[in-house]
Amino acid sequence: GAVVSQHPSRVICKSGTSVKIECRSLDFQATTMFWYRQFPKQSLMLMATSNEGSKATYEQGVEKDKFLINHASLTLSTLTVTSAHPEDSSFYICSARGLGTTSGFFGPGTRLTVL
């Protein structure tokens, strides 16, 4: 099946710093990428949807200025958590969808801990 990678797998940062998470589709072109957030012992919640070359669409309640999403190519999307705070500590998972497909392929996730 299609492979989606994320980097880094784990990051610890100080409060107030910005953190960038990469999501790559390794063997297909991802026309659409999705970013999910999962707090401990909770479910996955969609944060935003991004299409290559256009602005991301954010779900209600997600601050677009805090969570910057860039989808500059068909194989790479980045999520930047700006001025991170401890409440941003979470598991961030990306999903990628190729042209003509209806299923998303999920990355392995990035565990962010903000001290």
Add this chain to the structure above:
Amino acid sequence: AQKVTQAQTEISVVEKEDVTLDCVYETRDTTYYLFWYKQPPSGELVFLIRRNSFDEQNEISGRYSWNFQKSTSSFNFTITASQVVDSAVYFCALSEAQYNFNKFYFGSGTKLNVKP
């Protein structure tokens, strides 16, 4: 209202027991997909199955089986002869045609503990 409900927060069984994980969904769309994912402690989502709304045929894959019933809006997952390696959190998810199948609505998950 929740689109996907997994009422069982946590289930504990002894190895070799059969266990069924419940999933009830809600949608007005006639075309949709249902999914089951396994999430081990590492966090990675492992895809188990996808079923479209027009295919109510039950499916069996080894020790796994799925019962899709549109009449009750349920898509239950049964593990036969459970093993310790089955211990994980299992998520049921829904995607709908109205959103071009882009949005995945996940249930709250069921944590399965299989004890030796």
